[in-house]
Every structure is written in structure tokens, then in C-alpha cells.
Amino acid sequence: MPLVASCQDKKPNIVIIYVDDLGYGDIGVNGAIGVKTPNVDELAKNGLNFTDAHSAAATCTPSRYSLLTGSYAFRNKAQILEGDAPLIINPKMATLPKMLQKAGYKTGVVGKWHLGLGKGKIDWNKRIGPGPEEVGFDYSFLIPATGDRVPCVFMENQKVVNLDKNDPITVSYGARIEGYPWGFQHPELLKQHTDPYHQGAIINGISRIGYMKGGKNALWVDEKIPFVLSKKATDFINKEKDNPFFLYFSLHDIHQPRTANIKFVESSSMGPRGDVIAQMDWCVGQITKTLKSQNLLENTLLIFTSDNGPILDDGYVDYARELVGNHKPGGKYRGSKYSVYEAGTRMPTIVHWPKKVKAGKSDALISQVDLYASLAKLLHQTVNKNEAVDSKNVLNAWLGKSKKGRKFLLEEAYTYGLRMGKWKYIQPKNKPVPNWIVQKFVNPGFSKQVQLFDLEKDPSEKINISKDFPKIVKKMEKELARILK
Ligand code: NG6
Ligand code: CA
Numbered sequence: 421m422p423l424v425a426s427c428q429d430k431k432p433n434i435v436i437i438y439v440d441d442l443g444y445g446d447i448g449v450n451g452a453i454g455v456k457t458p459n460v461d462e463l464a465k466n467g468l469n470f471t472d473a474h475s476a477a478a479t480c481t482p483s484r485y486s487l488l489t490g491s492y493a494f495r496n497k498a499q500i501l502e503g504d505a506p507l508i509i510n511p512k513m514a515t516l517p518k519m520l521q522k523a524g525y526k527t528g529v530v531g532k533w534h535l536g537l538g539k540g541k542i543d544w545n546k547r548i549g550p551g552p553e554e555v556g557f558d559y560s561f562l563i564p565a566t567g568d569r570v571p572c573v574f575m576e577n578q579k580v581v582n583l584d585k586n587d588p589i590t591v592s593y594g595a596r597i598e599g600y601p602w603g604f605q606h607p608e609l610l611k612q613h614t615d616p617y618h619q620g621a622i623i624n625g626i627s628r629i630g631y632m633k634g635g636k637n638a639l640w641v642d643e644k645i646p647f648v649l650s651k652k653a654t655d656f657i658n659k660e661k662d663n664p665f666f667l668y669f670s671l672h673d674i675h676q677p678r679t680a681n682i683k684f685v686e687s688s689s690m691g692p693r694g695d696v697i698a699q700m701d702w703c704v705g706q707i708t709k710t711l712k713s714q715n716l717l718e719n720t721l722l723i724f725t726s727d728n729g730p731i732l733d734d735g736y737v738d739y740a741r742e743l744v745g746n747h748k749p750g751g752k753y754r755g756s757k758y759s760v761y762e763a764g765t766r767m768p769t770i771v772h773w774p775k776k777v778k779a780g781k782s783d784a785l786i787s788q789v790d791l792y793a794s795l796a797k798l799l800h801q802t803v804n805k806n807e808a809v810d811s812k813n814v815l816n817a818w819l820g821k822s823k824k825g826r827k828f829l830l831e832e833a834y835t836y837g838l839r840m841g842k843w844k845y846i847q848p849k850n851k852p853v854p855n856w857i858v859q860k861f862v863n864p865g866f867s868k869q870v871q872l873f874d875l876e877k878d879p880s881e882k883i884n885i886s887k888d889f890p891k892i893v894k895k896m897e898k899e900l901a902r903i904l905k
Contacts, residue, residue, distance in 0.1 A: 431524065431664040431799065432773060433720040435657075436791075437707060438487075438668065439700055439768075440480065440532060440675040443730025445751030446697055447768045453747040455688035455697045459705035460770070463724055467772030468820040469781050474839075475727050476789045477832035478757055478764030480534050480566070483727040483788065484670075485509065486832075488516050488535070488555065490792030490808025493832055494904070502593045503565035503630050505536040507550050514807035516792045517556030520666045523799040528559040528660070530653040531670030534566055537578070544571055544580055544589035544635070551578045557668070561652040563645070567672045568735070570632035572623045572640050574648065582638045589635035596620075596631050603627025612677060613737040615859060626677045626736075642679045645672045650703045654710040661714045669707065673700040676736045690747060693732065693740035721773040721798075725788065729764040731757040733860055741861065754881040758857055760833035760846050760865035761881050777820050784817035784825035785839060794818050810903075828899050834864045838900050843889075844881065845896035846871035872896075 444450055448457040449464040476486030481501050482493030489509060493499075498508055509515065517527040529552050537551045552560035562575045571591050574581040580589065590597060601609060603619035604627075611625040621632040624642055640648070653669045673696045680687075680695035684702070688694025704724065711717040730749030732740040734757070755761025767788075771777055793811035796803045803811070810830075816822035831837035834857070835849040850868040857864055865871070872886035872893055886893050 430719060432775070433664055433716055434520065434525070434666045434795065435707065435711075435720055435722045436668050437704060437722065437724045438484075438531070438670040439724075439726045440671055440673065441728060441731055441734075441757055442674055442697070442700065442726035442768060443749035443751070443756075444753060444763060444766050444768050445748040446674070446730060450751055450768055451748065452697070454690045454745055455694040455747070457697065457701040459701045459708060460724060463704070463708065463722065463770045463772045466774060466779050467722075467770045468777050468779065470769040470771070470786065471781060471783045472785045472825075473725065473767055473769035474765040474787045474829060474831060475725070475767050476765070476787055476830070478728045478755075478759055479833075480727050481508070482832055484535055486789040486810070487791060489513060490516065490789055490811030492789065492810045492830060492903070495809075501534060501536050501565065503569035503571065504542050504591050504593055506539050507536040507554070509535060509555050511550045511554035514804070515556045516795070517666060517668070519792065519796055519801055519803070520799070521556055521558070523801050524664055526559075526660045526663045526665045527557045527668075528656040528665065529557045529668040529670065530561045530656060531563060531649050532566065532672055532675070533560075533562040533564055533670070537564060542591070544573075544591060545583060545585065546579075548575070548578050553578060559656060561649070563640075563672055567642065567645070567675055568618055568628050568677055570621050570623070570628050570630040571635060572628065572632070573635055573638040574640055580635065580638050583635060584637045587634045587636055589638070590633040592631045593629075597633050599631065599633025602631070611679065615735040617856065618735045626679065642677060643681045646681060646699050646703050650706040654706055657707070657710050657714065657716070661716060671700055671703055673697075673703065676734045676738070678736070678738050678740070689743070689745065691740060691743035692738040694743070694747075717774065719773075719775045721771070721776075723791070724768070724770040724772070726767045729755060729757045729759065729766070731860060731862065735860075752879050755865065756862045758833065758860065758862050758864050760831060760835050760837040761863065762844065762875070762879075764833050765831045765837075771818060771820070773819070780820060782817070782820055782823065784814075784823050785829050785841070786814055786817050786825040787829050790814050790826070791818070828903075830900075830903055835866060836900060836904070837865070838896050840892075840896055840899070842874055842876040843892055843896065844873040844875055845893065845900070847900060
């Protein structure tokens, strides 16, 4: 092959910027009020902005599991994990990063993991495996679970960063352990008050879920997390610039605790939740700036999206509900994080690849579970039958060459939703809403009736028309049963 042609066909770098809890309406181009997101808007201006793109689930661990394995979370009973949970991806399983390694990519994950680590009881003072390496990442720099869970330390290549062996780490999600003081006993030490679920170990003036002892030198400072993660992500890009690389940049923002760096405090009119949106936008800018400075932006397939819908009150008292004003975190869509209504999984999603993807908008119905098979297609990789079992090749929709995405799309929450074109079906669930959800002022979509909505006429899922369209209901029930069997 002539040199020129092979250069032209150079494999694109692939970057997924995965924001945490960012809603459809939380970015400028999708109508945000009260906070500006110039870096994200720039991506949208030069890229393809999707209006009907979905995470696989309305919570974090299930969405991430599906993104990385191409398989639905229910198949592995994946639920939100505690901070000391074992790895939920079987190291023998085929994964998106392993598929990319086979295609010649260097792979890295920087940021929130929340897929578990190790096999059982974790010793935080040693290398912990299996973890990202066994899942297919050549490099990892992690927040092990969430920002609101212990241990509050970073891990690089599966070892705690800056650990002093004379001050070993112990973590507990059961019995209370002495060590860092407890939020429920020492409210005077707190920067933000919380509900009773987040009143364990106080670290950096913030009480968390779980208890912790030791590791003082290794503790993160919440206000610096965006800088640390952006630096590690851009270091990875700079180091791997001559290889095709895959970077899964998984931000802590805009998850709680929302404690923006002083650089961003009061940069929005919505208090901490708006400020961390601005902070998230800055992180996006760091990535695009670095790609540009390395002359890589043109041939990088960059996907900007989120893991689940927005939530105002997830337990920390930061006045997001009081300060939201006219801003609509989920856009015109009903629901939120934890909810089966559209805003639970309909994610802000931008595909930016100047070399191959024309700027514009797309209303194709797509799911993150399909990235595996779609990227495999792009890179001429075969996907075996027992691999990425729920992932479909809809590459042409992801690249804007077709408006046709999925025929059916599953939405996993605390009940199931199913999309078929404009139709939205919700499986009945005749159970009381758990108290911890009620307290968050969100509606998970439980109903003993079947729910059916026509999203073309009723995008906000207000009028249940299941009784008027029994045939559609039947068809969707049948498809859901087929998926779940
Ligand atoms: C919930 C936590 C919440 C948050 C969430 C995970 C309680 C009451 N709430 O269980 O604080 O950590 O899990 O968020 O424990 S997610 O974005 O990672 O799914
Ligand atoms: Ca999340």
C-alpha cells in the first residue's frame, strides 16, 4: 500500500469523556441556564450532537459495566457497588479495552472506576487485583469507587498512591472502625451536612459512606481532583501520542460531594452543582487543548457523554434544589438518576471526529452498550458469539452516516424501560418506592399499571396511553421478555 494511503487510514485515537451524573440539559448546547460550558459547546459545534442517545442504565456501576462489556448489567446483577466490593467483570470476559488492545491500541483509564477491585477482602496496602489491567487497561489511575465512598485515595496501576507503609489503610462498610472521625458524631467538622447515609468517615471536612483508618499521606483533596485527573489524562495522551490510544476519562464531576475548586466557585448561578459543571467543562477543555497541541484532534474519535441522569439532592446539603432556578438538568425529559423515565438514561452525547464525522445533530436512537460492536466494526475486529452479547453494530448511526440506530433499546433502572422508535414502554412494578429513593425527591417510575408513552407527542411522559395501544404494548412486552429471558 502506498505510504500516503496508509497514513490517511491511520487508526483514530479514541477518547471517551465520561461525566458522572450529568443530565441531558446540563450543557449549554442543550439549553443549560445559569452555567456556561464553552468547551463542551465547541465540541458540539464541530461534532455530532445526539438527542436520543442513552446510557445503558440510570445508575453508575450498571452503565459502566455495559459500556465496557457490551452486555446488559442485569445479566450479572450489577448494582451500585460499595467501595470494597470485588471486581464485577470476570477477567476471562471479553471487554471493549481488550478488543481495542487486539486492534493495536494502548489503553488507559483515568478517573472513577466503581466496578469493584480484587476478589474478596481487599488489602489496600498491596497491589489489588484483578482490576483494570485484567479488564484490558494498560494504564490506570483511579478513584476506586465514588467520591462519596471510602477509601479517599487514588490508585495508580492498582496500588494506592503515596501510601506510607507505617500508616496502613483499613476500610470497613460494616462495623464502625476507629480512625477518621464519624460525621454523625462530629457535625462541627463538616463543610457540608448530609443525610444519615453519608455520615461515616470524615475526610477533608466531608463525611462519606463507610469507615476508614490510616493512609493519611495518600488522602485526596476533593477540590484538587479535577486538576489531578486532567493532568493524568493529558499525560497519558502525551505519552501515547505516537500510538493509536484509547483513553477512558471518567470524571468525578459532577457527582457529589460537589466541592468545586476556588477557581470555579460562583462561576454559575446555581451554587455548587452549577460550579462543578463549569469545572467539568474546564476538564474537557484540557483534553481538547492537549489533543490539539499534539496535532491529534483531527483524527481522534472523541465521545463526550455521561453515565446516568441528573440528581439534585443525592444526600449532601449543597442546595442544588433551592438554587436550580429555571435550569432543567434533564432538559424537557421526565426523570433523573435512579429513574426509568427518559432523563434517567437519555444522555448528553457528542461525537467529535473532524476527519470523519460531519458536524450537526442526530436523533438516532443509540445506546452506549453498542460502542463495543460499533468500534469493533470500525477497526475490523471480529466479535465472537459469546462476546459483547447485547452490543449491536450501529456504527453508521454513531458516525452520523445513518439516522437509523436501534430498533429496540433497553433502559435499566429499578424497573425496565423499553424504547421502540417513538414509543416508550415501562414494565409495571407493584412495590413501594424504597425510602432512600423517596428522600431524594425523585420518581423511579414504579406503577402497577403498564406505562406507555408516545415521545413524539409527549416527550415528557405525562400521559399514559397504554390502554389505547394494546398491540404496541404486547409487542414491546414480548420483546422485553425476549431480552430478559
Ligand atoms: C447511592 C448513594 C449515593 C451515590 C450513589 C452512587 C446512598 C443513600 N446513596 O447508593 O450517595 O453514591 O449510590 O452514585 O447510599 S453513582 O452515580 O455512582 O451511581
Ligand atoms: Ca453516576
